[in-house]
Amino acid sequence: MNLVVKFGGTSVGSLERIESAAEKVIQKVKQGYKVVVVSSAMAGETDRLINLAKQIDPFPPERELDMLISTGEQQAIALFAITLNKMGYPAKSLCGWQVPIITDGVHTKARVVKVGVQRIKNLLNEGYIPVVAGFQGVTEDWEITTLGRGGSDLSAVVLAHALGADCEIYTDVEGVFTADPRIVPNAKKISRISYEEMLEMASLGAKVMQARSIEFAMKYNVRIHVRSSFSDNDGTWILPEEEVMEKVAVRAITLDTKESRITVVRVPDKPGIAYSIFKALGDAHIVVDMIVQNVSHQGYTDMSFTVNKTDAKIAEDIVRKVASEIGAQEVVRDDNVAKISVVGIGMKSSYGTAAKMFEVLYRNNINIMAISTSEIKISCLIDSKYGELALRELHSAFIEEDQDVVKY
Amino acid sequence: MNLVVKFGGTSVGSLERIESAAEKVIQKVKQGYKVVVVSSAMAGETDRLINLAKQIDPFPPERELDMLISTGEQQAIALFAITLNKMGYPAKSLCGWQVPIITDGVHTKARVVKVGVQRIKNLLNEGYIPVVAGFQGVTEDWEITTLGRGGSDLSAVVLAHALGADCEIYTDVEGVFTADPRIVPNAKKISRISYEEMLEMASLGAKVMQARSIEFAMKYNVRIHVRSSFSDNDGTWILPEEEVMEKVAVRAITLDTKESRITVVRVPDKPGIAYSIFKALGDAHIVVDMIVQNVSHQGYTDMSFTVNKTDAKIAEDIVRKVASEIGAQEVVRDDNVAKISVVGIGMKSSYGTAAKMFEVLYRNNINIMAISTSEIKISCLIDSKYGELALRELHSAFIEEDQDVVKY
Numbered sequence: 064m065n066l067v068v069k070f071g072g073t074s075v076g077s078l079e080r081i082e083s084a085a086e087k088v089i090q091k092v093k094q095g096y097k098v099v100v101v102s103s104a105m106a107g108e109t110d111r112l113i114n115l116a117k118q119i120d121p122f123p124p125e126r127e128l129d130m131l132i133s134t135g136e137q138q139a140i141a142l143f144a145i146t147l148n149k150m151g152y153p154a155k156s157l158c159g160w161q162v163p164i165i166t167d168g169v170h171t172k173a174r175v176v177k178v179g180v181q182r183i184k185n186l187l188n189e190g191y192i193p194v195v196a197g198f199q200g201v202t203e204d205w206e207i208t209t210l211g212r213g214g215s216d217l218s219a220v221v222l223a224h225a226l227g228a229d230c231e232i233y234t235d236v237e238g239v240f241t242a243d244p245r246i247v248p249n250a251k252k253i254s255r256i257s258y259e260e261m262l263e264m265a266s267l268g269a270k271v272m273q274a275r276s277i278e279f280a281m282k283y284n285v286r287i288h289v290r291s292s293f294s295d296n297d298g299t300w301i302l303p304e305e306e307v308m309e310k311v312a313v314r315a316i317t318l319d320t321k322e323s324r325i326t327v328v329r330v331p332d333k334p335g336i337a338y339s340i341f342k343a344l345g346d347a348h349i350v351v352d353m354i355v356q357n358v359s360h361q362g363y364t365d366m367s368f369t370v371n372k373t374d375a376k377i378a379e380d381i382v383r384k385v386a387s388e389i390g391a392q393e394v395v396r397d398d399n400v401a402k403i404s405v406v407g408i409g410m411k412s413s414y415g416t417a418a419k420m421f422e423v424l425y426r427n428n429i430n431i432m433a434i435s436t437s438e439i440k441i442s443c444l445i446d447s448k449y450g451e452l453a454l455r456e457l458h459s460a461f462i463e464e465d466q467d468v469v470k471y
Numbered sequence: 472m473n474l475v476v477k478f479g480g481t482s483v484g485s486l487e488r489i490e491s492a493a494e495k496v497i498q499k500v501k502q503g504y505k506v507v508v509v510s511s512a513m514a515g516e517t518d519r520l521i522n523l524a525k526q527i528d529p530f531p532p533e534r535e536l537d538m539l540i541s542t543g544e545q546q547a548i549a550l551f552a553i554t555l556n557k558m559g560y561p562a563k564s565l566c567g568w569q570v571p572i573i574t575d576g577v578h579t580k581a582r583v584v585k586v587g588v589q590r591i592k593n594l595l596n597e598g599y600i601p602v603v604a605g606f607q608g609v610t611e612d613w614e615i616t617t618l619g620r621g622g623s624d625l626s627a628v629v630l631a632h633a634l635g636a637d638c639e640i641y642t643d644v645e646g647v648f649t650a651d652p653r654i655v656p657n658a659k660k661i662s663r664i665s666y667e668e669m670l671e672m673a674s675l676g677a678k679v680m681q682a683r684s685i686e687f688a689m690k691y692n693v694r695i696h697v698r699s700s701f702s703d704n705d706g707t708w709i710l711p712e713e714e715v716m717e718k719v720a721v722r723a724i725t726l727d728t729k730e731s732r733i734t735v736v737r738v739p740d741k742p743g744i745a746y747s748i749f750k751a752l753g754d755a756h757i758v759v760d761m762i763v764q765n766v767s768h769q770g771y772t773d774m775s776f777t778v779n780k781t782d783a784k785i786a787e788d789i790v791r792k793v794a795s796e797i798g799a800q801e802v803v804r805d806d807n808v809a810k811i812s813v814v815g816i817g818m819k820s821s822y823g824t825a826a827k828m829f830e831v832l833y834r835n836n837i838n839i840m841a842i843s844t845s846e847i848k849i850s851c852l853i854d855s856k857y858g859e860l861a862l863r864e865l866h867s868a869f870i871e872e873d874q875d876v877v878k879y
Contacts, residue, residue, distance in 0.1 A: 078526055115550060118486055120557040127556070130564050131549035134542035141539035142523060148535070149528040156538050160568070161613050205569050 065187070065228035066096040069103075069197060069219035073235040074292035075139050076106035078146075084292060085146045087233060088192065092152060097187045099226065100154075100194040101219040102143050104135025125170035129199075129209045133159070136196035136215070144194045154192040157182065159208075160201035164218065166208045173200055173208035175217065175279075178225045195222065213273030220276045224283045232272060232289045238298030239264070239271050239289060242316045242458045246451050249463055253314060254297070257304040260314050263406045263440045267317040277301065304408055312409040312416050313461040318454045319402040320447055322352060323375035324432065325382055326367040329392035332359040337366065339389055343381050349374045353402070353444055355433040367433060369444060372398060400432065401450035404442040405461060416461075417441050423460045429453055473595070473636035474504040477511075477605060477627035481643040482700035483547050484514035486554075492700060493554045495641060496600065500560060505595045507634065508562075508602040509627040510551050512543025533578035537607075537617045541567070544604035544623070552602045562600040565590065567616075568609035572626065574616045581608055581616035583625065583687075586633045603630065621681030628684045632691045640680060640697045646706030647672070647679050647697060650724045650866045654859050657871055661722060662705070665712040668722050671814045671848045675725040685709065712816055720817040720824050721869040726862045727810040728855055730760060731783035732840065733790055734775040737800035740767040745774065747797055751789050757782045761810070761852055763841040775841060777852065780806060808840065809858035812850040813869060824869075825849050831868045837861055 140156035147154035166173035197215025223230035258281035290298025433444040548564035555562035574581035605623025631638035666689035673682040698706025841852040
C-alpha cells in the first residue's frame with residue numbers, strides 16, 4: 064500500500080534530524096508500505112533566502128523569488144535521499160518539475176493544476192523511495208512556482224490523492240490538541256477530527272497544517288495523520304466527518320492574539336458608509352476578520368472590525384483618511400484584544416453551546432466586544448489580558464467536564 | 472550582436488559583488504550587445520554543500536550530489552536577476568534544464584550533448600537579459616547533471632557557440648600572464664593567446680579556465696575574453712592560432728609544484744615491467760604525468776614518474792607492492808619536485824628553445840630530473856627549492872629579453 068509521509072522544516076532542520084526522519088520512513092517501509100517522502104526546506108533556510116532577496120529589493124520579482132526559494136527544498140530532498148541510501152534504502156530525490164507537479168503561473172502562491180505520478184510509480188516499482196520536494200511546482204511553460212507558505216502540506220496531500228494513499232504529516236507537535244497545551248495543562252490530544260473542524264482551527268490560528276491543504280484533503284477525502292517527528296505516539300487523524308466516531312459539541316478551544324481592533328466612532332448611519340471603509344481596505348489587500356456595527360443612535364453608529372496586527376497600522380491610517388471624508392468623529396485602534404473560539408462539528412446538531420460560552424465568560428467577568436459564528440464555531444473578541452483565563456475556563460467547562468459529548 | 476558573459480564564484484561572492492557584476496552587464500547592454508549572463512555559485516557555496524553531503528556519506532550517490540550542488544548556481548542566478556531588475560534592466564533566470572542544456576547521464580562530470588537556445592532567443596527578443604545557471608545540465612530523462620569543477624566556463628562557451636556570440640569570462644585575475652605575477656614581478660599580461668597555448672597552460676596548472684571549455688572553444692572557434700570583474704581593463708583574448716597576431720616562441724612560463732616523483736630503483740629490464748606498474752596505477756584511477764626510464768645497465772634500469780601529490784602516497788603503496796613482485800630493489804618517493812615549463816605556439820616553427828631552456832637551468836646550476844615535451848611545450852622536472860628561481864630566470868631569458876619574437 065502506498066503511503067505519503069511529509070516532514071516539515073524542523074523535522075529536517077539538521078543532518079541529525081534528517082537521520083531521525085529517515086528512520087521513521089524505514090519503519091514504514093518495514094511495515095510493508097511503499098513510501099513516498101515529501102520534505103520541506105531545512106528550518107530557517109527559506110527565510111534566509113527571502114532575506115537575501117529583500118536586501119537587494121524589498122519587492123523582488125516573484126518569479127525570481129520562486130527560483131530562489133525552491134532551492135531550499137531541493138537541498139533538503141538531496142540530503143534526505145543521501146541519508147536513506149547511506150542507511151541501505153535506495154532513494155531518489157525529485158524536484159517539483161521532475162514529478163511533475165503542474166501549477167498555474169501565479170508565482171509564490173500557485174495552485175496545483177495536475178500531477179503526473181508515472182515517474183513516482185516507476186521508482187516505487189524499481190524499489191526506490193521517491194523523495195519529493197514539497198512547496199514547489201512547475202507551470203506548463205517550465206517556470207518554477209511555489210505554493211505559498213506551508214505549501215509542502217499541499218504537495219503531500221495532492222500526491223497522496225494522486226497515489227490513492229494516506230498521508231502522514233510529521234511535525235514538531237504531537238498532534239492537534241483541545242487547546243494550546245502551553246496555556247492549558249489539561250489539554251488533550253484529539254485522536255480524530257473532521258476536515259471542517261481542522262479548517263476552522265487553521266483559520267483561527269492553529270498552525271498544525273496549511274488551510275489550503277486541508278481544503279484539498281476535504282474535497283478529495285484524503286486521510287491525514289498529523290504526528291510528531293520526535294516520538295512514536297499516534298497523533299491526530301484528520302478525516303471525513305462520517306469517520307470521526309465521537310462527535311462532540313466542542314472539539315477544541317482556540318485563542319488568537321494576532322488581531323487588532325479598529326473602531327470608527329460616531330459614523331453617520333447612512334447607506335454606503337461600510338462600503339467606503341471596507342472598499343479602501345480591500346484595495347490595500349488587507350483582510351478584515353470580525354465586523355461589528357452597533358445599532359444607530361440619532362443617526363450615528365459605531366463600527367468595529369479586526370485585522371491582523373501586522374496590518375493594523377496601515378489599516379488605521381487608511382480608515383482615518385476615509386473617516387474624515389465620511390464625517391466620522393474619530394478612529395481608535397486597540398491592540399489588546401484576543402479572539403477566543405469554540406469549535407466543534409457537533410454544534411450543528413446540539414443546542415446551547417453559545418449560551419454556555421457566554422455564561423462562562425460572564426461568570427468570569429469578561430466582557431465580549433464582538434461575536435462571530437459559523438455552523439461549527441463561535442468566536443468572541445475579548446480584552447487580551449483575559450485571553451488565557453478564558454481559554455482555561457472554557458476548556459474546563461466544555462472539554463474537561465465532558466458534559467456535552469453527543470454520541471451517535 | 473549577442474554576447475555571453477560569465478561570472479565566476481568570487482565575482483558573485485556577495486550581494487555587493489553581484490551588483491558590480493550586474494553593472495558590467497549593463498555596460499555591455501549600453502554598448503548595444505544582447506547579453507546572456509552565465510553565473511557560477513556564490514564562492515564557497517558548492518564546497519559547503521559537498522561538505523554537508525560528505526558528513527552523511529563520504530561517497531554520496533553522484534545523482535543526489537548533482538541534485539544538491541546545482542542549487543548553488545540556481546540561487547546565484549535568481550539573486551543576479553533580482554539585482555538586474557532592481558537596476559532597471561528586465562532579466563529572467565534560467566536553470567540548466569530550462570534552457571535546456573542537454574547532457575549525457577554521467578553525474579558530476581557530464582558532457583554536453585546538445586543545447587536548445589530558442590527560449591534564450593525569445594527572452595532576448597522580448598528585451599530580457601537571460602541569466603543562466605552555469606555548471607548544470609539535464610539529461611533526456613529529466614535528471615539534473617553537473618559538468619565537473621569549473622563547468623560554468625563550459626556552459627558559457629557552449630552557449631556562446633550556440634548563439635554565435637563571443638564569450639567574456641569575468642574572473643578574479645586581470646587575464647593570463649606570462650608567468651605567475653606573485654613570483655615574477657615582471658610578468659606581463661598576455662593580450663592574445665591561442666587555444667593550444669591556453670590548453671597547455673591549463674594542464675600545467677594555470678587555473679584561469681577549465682581545460683574542457685578551452686577544448687570546446689578550440690573545436691568550435693569560440694572567441695573568449697578572460698578579464699577581471701574588479702577593473703575595466705582589457706584582459707586576455709583566447710583565439711584561433713591565426714588570429715593571434717604576434718607569434719612568439721615562448722608565450723609563458725609555468726611552475727607546477729603539485730606533483731611528486733616516484734622512482735622504482737633497479738628494475739629488471741625486461742618486457743612487461745612498465746605495463747605491470749602503470750596497469751596497477753591505472754586500475755586505481757591514478758593519472759601519471761611524466762615518465763622517465765633510464766638506459767639499462769647490466770639488465771637493470773630505473774624508472775621514474777610523477778603523479779599528483781594528493782595521489783602520491785597511494786601510488787607509492789601500489790608501486791611498492793608491484794616492485795616486490797617484479798623484483799625491483801626499492802621504491803623512493805620525492806615530494807620536493809617542481810615542473811617548470813615553457814609554452815609557445817611559435818615553438819612549432821622556431822628552433823633552439825629547448826637548448827636555451829637547458830642552458831638557463833645549467834647556468835643557474837639547476838639539475839634536470841626529467842624532461843617531457845609537446846609540439847608547443849617543454850617541461851623539466853627540477854628540485855622544488857629551485858622552482859621560483861628557475862621561473863624568474865626563464866621568464867627573464869625568454870620573455871623580458873624578447874629575443875625570440877618570431878613575427879609573421
